[in-house]
Amino acid sequence: MRKIKVGAIYRHFKGDYVYVIGIAKHSESLKDLVIYSHNNRLWARPVDMFLSKVDCEKYPDVKQKYRFEEVNNKNNRKEEN
Numbered sequence: 001m002r003k004i005k006v007g008a009i010y011r012h013f014k015g016d017y018v019y020v021i022g023i024a025k026h027s028e029s030l031k032d033l034v035i036y037s038h039n040n041r042l043w044a045r046p047v048d049m050f051l052s053k054v055d056c057e058k059y060p061d062v063k064q065k066y067r068f069e070e071v072n073n074k075n076n077r078k079e080e081n
Helices: none
Strands: 009-012 017-025 032-038 041-046 068-070
Touching: 017 041
Parallel strands: none
Antiparallel strands: 009 017, 009 068, 017 032, 032 041
16 A cells, blocks of 8 residues: 655656645544645645546556656655745
8 A cells, every 4th residue: 555755755647746744634524635835835635636546548648657656766856845
């Protein structure tokens, strides 16, 4: 099972990079949300959506398997503040 690493950089399948700040609970549903930074803004997305696979029917030319994938190679990292 994939886990989200707080403090890690992830690449969105469309090419943008995000910085994961933490995991929060939704105040009403209590579902886990990923809190991340992108283009100097804070965003929240449900964990299951963050970890989901790319819809290959909708995006047939995408090479990335998952919506967000952790960037492991330091040469490919792009810091987001």
